[in-house]
Amino acid sequence: MIPRHLGNRSLSIRSSKSGRSGTTSSTATSSPTHHRHRFSLTSLRNPGQPSPAKRLHRLIKTVNNLVAAHSSAARERVAIATQLSEWGEQTGDEAVSDVSDKVGVVLSELGEQEEAYAAALDDRSRTPLKAIRNTERSVQPSRDGKRRLADEIARLKAREPQSARLVTLEQELVRAEAEGLVAEAQLGNVTRQKLKEAYTAEFLATIERAEKQIILSRHGLRLLQLLDDTPIVPGDARPAYAHASQARQILNDAEDDLRNWRPGELLGDDVKSVVDRDSSMPLQEESKVNGKGKGKEVQVDGVGA
Amino acid sequence: MIPRHLGNRSLSIRSSKSGRSGTTSSTATSSPTHHRHRFSLTSLRNPGQPSPAKRLHRLIKTVNNLVAAHSSAARERVAIATQLSEWGEQTGDEAVSDVSDKVGVVLSELGEQEEAYAAALDDRSRTPLKAIRNTERSVQPSRDGKRRLADEIARLKAREPQSARLVTLEQELVRAEAEGLVAEAQLGNVTRQKLKEAYTAEFLATIERAEKQIILSRHGLRLLQLLDDTPIVPGDARPAYAHASQARQILNDAEDDLRNWRPGELLGDDVKSVVDRDSSMPLQEESKVNGKGKGKEVQVDGVGA
Numbered sequence: 001m002i003p004r005h006l007g008n009r010s011l012s013i014r015s016s017k018s019g020r021s022g023t024t025s026s027t028a029t030s031s032p033t034h035h036r037h038r039f040s041l042t043s044l045r046n047p048g049q050p051s052p053a054k055r056l057h058r059l060i061k062t063v064n065n066l067v068a069a070h071s072s073a074a075r076e077r078v079a080i081a082t083q084l085s086e087w088g089e090q091t092g093d094e095a096v097s098d099v100s101d102k103v104g105v106v107l108s109e110l111g112e113q114e115e116a117y118a119a120a121l122d123d124r125s126r127t128p129l130k131a132i133r134n135t136e137r138s139v140q141p142s143r144d145g146k147r148r149l150a151d152e153i154a155r156l157k158a159r160e161p162q163s164a165r166l167v168t169l170e171q172e173l174v175r176a177e178a179e180g181l182v183a184e185a186q187l188g189n190v191t192r193q194k195l196k197e198a199y200t201a202e203f204l205a206t207i208e209r210a211e212k213q214i215i216l217s218r219h220g221l222r223l224l225q226l227l228d229d230t231p232i233v234p235g236d237a238r239p240a241y242a243h244a245s246q247a248r249q250i251l252n253d254a255e256d257d258l259r260n261w262r263p264g265e266l267l268g269d270d271v272k273s274v275v276d277r278d279s280s281m282p283l284q285e286e287s288k289v290n291g292k293g294k295g296k297e298v299q300v301d302g303v304g305a
Numbered sequence: 306m307i308p309r310h311l312g313n314r315s316l317s318i319r320s321s322k323s324g325r326s327g328t329t330s331s332t333a334t335s336s337p338t339h340h341r342h343r344f345s346l347t348s349l350r351n352p353g354q355p356s357p358a359k360r361l362h363r364l365i366k367t368v369n370n371l372v373a374a375h376s377s378a379a380r381e382r383v384a385i386a387t388q389l390s391e392w393g394e395q396t397g398d399e400a401v402s403d404v405s406d407k408v409g410v411v412l413s414e415l416g417e418q419e420e421a422y423a424a425a426l427d428d429r430s431r432t433p434l435k436a437i438r439n440t441e442r443s444v445q446p447s448r449d450g451k452r453r454l455a456d457e458i459a460r461l462k463a464r465e466p467q468s469a470r471l472v473t474l475e476q477e478l479v480r481a482e483a484e485g486l487v488a489e490a491q492l493g494n495v496t497r498q499k500l501k502e503a504y505t506a507e508f509l510a511t512i513e514r515a516e517k518q519i520i521l522s523r524h525g526l527r528l529l530q531l532l533d534d535t536p537i538v539p540g541d542a543r544p545a546y547a548h549a550s551q552a553r554q555i556l557n558d559a560e561d562d563l564r565n566w567r568p569g570e571l572l573g574d575d576v577k578s579v580v581d582r583d584s585s586m587p588l589q590e591e592s593k594v595n596g597k598g599k600g601k602e603v604q605v606d607g608v609g610a
Contacts (some may be wrong), residue, residue: 013390013409057390062388066381071373072567080367085318087360096496104318110511151319178539185539191401195393199408200529203522206415211517212520217508224505229497234483234490263437304606 053136056129063126070118077111095241099227102247106254108219110213118207124201128194135190142183146176202264212261218255223247358441361434368431373485375423376401400546404532407552411525411559414517422514429506433499440495447488451481509568524559528552 050058081104088100155167160166226243355363365571386409458474465471531548 002428012406013386013413014406015396052392052395055388055395059385059388061391062381062385066385067380069374069378069381073371073378076367076371080371081318081442083360083364083367087357087364088359089319090357091496091497093493096500100500101317101319108318108391169527181539185541187535189534189536191396191398192532193536194399195405196529196532196534198374200526201526203529208524209520213511214515217511219507222504225542227497227501228552229494229501231488231494231498234486236490238493 005131010269037161051136051140053133053140055134060126060129060133061127062239063121067118067126068123070121071113074111074115074118075088077114079106079110081105093238095227095238095243098241098244098247102223102251103220105220105251106216106223107256113209113212120205120208121202124205125198128198128201131194132191135187139183142176142180146173146180149173166242189254207262214257215257215261216254219250219257221251222250270288284294319586346557351528356441356445358438358445359437361441365431365434365438366425368434368530372423372427372431375426379416379423382419382583383413386410386416398543400532400543400548403546403549403552404528405527406524407556411528411558414521414559418517418521424512425510426514429510430503431508433503436499437496442490444488444492447481447485451478451485454478456482469578513566513568517563520562520566521559524555525560527555527558531555548553 053212084107085104087106088097091097091100149169149172153166153173156163156166156169224249228239232238389412390406393402393409396402396405437521454474454477458471458478461471461474475558531552535546537543
């Protein structure tokens with residue numbers, strides 16, 4: 001919880017190892033052990049920092065794990081729903097049987113919402129991150145080419161300052177620098193747009209799952225109210241269960257509420273403006289930038305990972 | 306989604322195999338394959354239905370799996386938070402660096418809420434189910450004893466109708482039936498109370514996670530608005546990032562909102578009354594019932610599973 005970690009925690013989540021800022025963060029120690037181990041092994045093998053593309057590759061893999069965990073939660077929830085309903089039937093108590101069956105329907109829907117959430121993370125959040133990673137990768141050859149040319153020019157100037165090749169190489173370097181300018185601008189643009197897109201989608205998906213699961217849970221609580229749990233004394237019979245039609249009505253209400261759910265209705269105007277902006281991504285402007293450079297090198301819709 | 310399965314689905318989740326009602330449910334086919342396999346193997350080995358206690362034992366194991374899946378989602382989310390923040394720092398783009406770090410803090414908190422949810426399911430929902438299962442188990446010897454006595458009486462009546470032992474056995478049967486009445490009343494009371502308690506706790510925990518994750522996601526969306534993703538043309542410099550203090554303020558707002566969250570504020574009065582009732586469980590009445598019978602046989606706070 002944020003309140004327990006007030007100081008550094010609320011300002012940054014970076015571990016002190018990554019270093020530039022030098023702040024220590026309490027979060028570093030709370031991250032899972034195997035991740036911390038992997039970090040230090042990587043830095044032993046490769047004294048430099050991993051490249052942004054490699055970091056993003058790892059991040060995308062962790063998103064895969066997150067998607068798998070939510071999918072698994074969804075499956076277990078649906079299994080529980082069936083098991084609860086079937087157990088309830090076996091108790092031989094009509095009220096328990098009906099309520100457990102209807103609560104099972106609600107639990108099963110909670111599971112379906114969890115599965116929809118996993119699918120949204122996989123599709124709408126992971127895909128833009130892959131676009132950034134692909135651009136990061138495609139920019140690397142341009143950076144390497146420029147560095148190679150500059151190195152060769154420096155070597156030639158020292159050994160054969162009059163070489164005719166110097167003129168050609170310097171022309172090539174000018175072209176490579178122009179290409180590099182475009183590549184870096186593309187990378188910056190793609191990074192900002194896709195980062196915003198990925199986490200806007202993730203937060204919106206989180207809100208959608210939350211709002212729909214609140215709807216379901218509230219109707220689930222209503223169902224449980226139909227179960228009279230006043231203790232009876234031995235030998236007394238329970239009053240007959242008379243809520244079957246109410247229970248069906250609650251499921252109908254839940255269904256109606258889910259069907260009438262619309263994205264963003266509970267959101268403030270500030271947030272809506274983000275959503276509206278991102279659904280009409282400035283495609284013209286993006287292609288304007290790409291049009292001036294080597295647009296085809298930038299794979300925006302990547303596969304893999 | 307409910308809307309796709311309107312008919313049978315909204316009325317029952319039971320698979321057609323469990324049979325009493327005879328309705329076919331579309332949910333049966335959507336449950337995970339390995340669970341369906343286990344069901345049919347069980348019924349091959351043991352032609353009768355598994356006992357309620359065994360069904361509940363299996364249900365409690367599935368709840369364990371659900372808890373593990375949500376815990377795993379929580380850990381992956383916290384790992385993603387750190388990886389995102391550290392990647393952002395490496396991009397060398399000050400705006401991306403700051404926003405990714407702050408978004409990471411929000412994601413990490415989403416993960417902590419997921420972990421709190423897993424813990425609540427484990428503790429508040431699974432424990433009452435174990436109480437039911439323990440009572441179901443403890444009632445079984447009383448049922449068996451009664452059946453044994455009745456069988457023996459029937460045998461004696463057929464072979465030695467004048468046997469003096471018949472009188473003793475019939476006295477024992479009367480006592481066993483009294484014990485059985487109490488045991489069944491206890492089981493019925495515990496089943497209803499603990500079923501209601503388990504799923505009230507589960508729905509309330511689901512609402513709590515949802516409301517807190519909505520708070521976090523909304524502030525996360527605000528953070529993303531601070532990232533200017535207007536494309537720039539090659540060679541142009543981006544305007545300097547000037548939102549660091551706003552970003553910090555958003556995290557402070559998120560922290561305040563989480564701290565001020567109170568359970569049930571978004572709930573209607575109907576639901577509040579459930580919560581209030583369950584927090585003051587009718588303990589007196591429960592012990593009144595137990596006091597008349599063999600209360601010590603009923604382990605209400607069980608361990609194991």
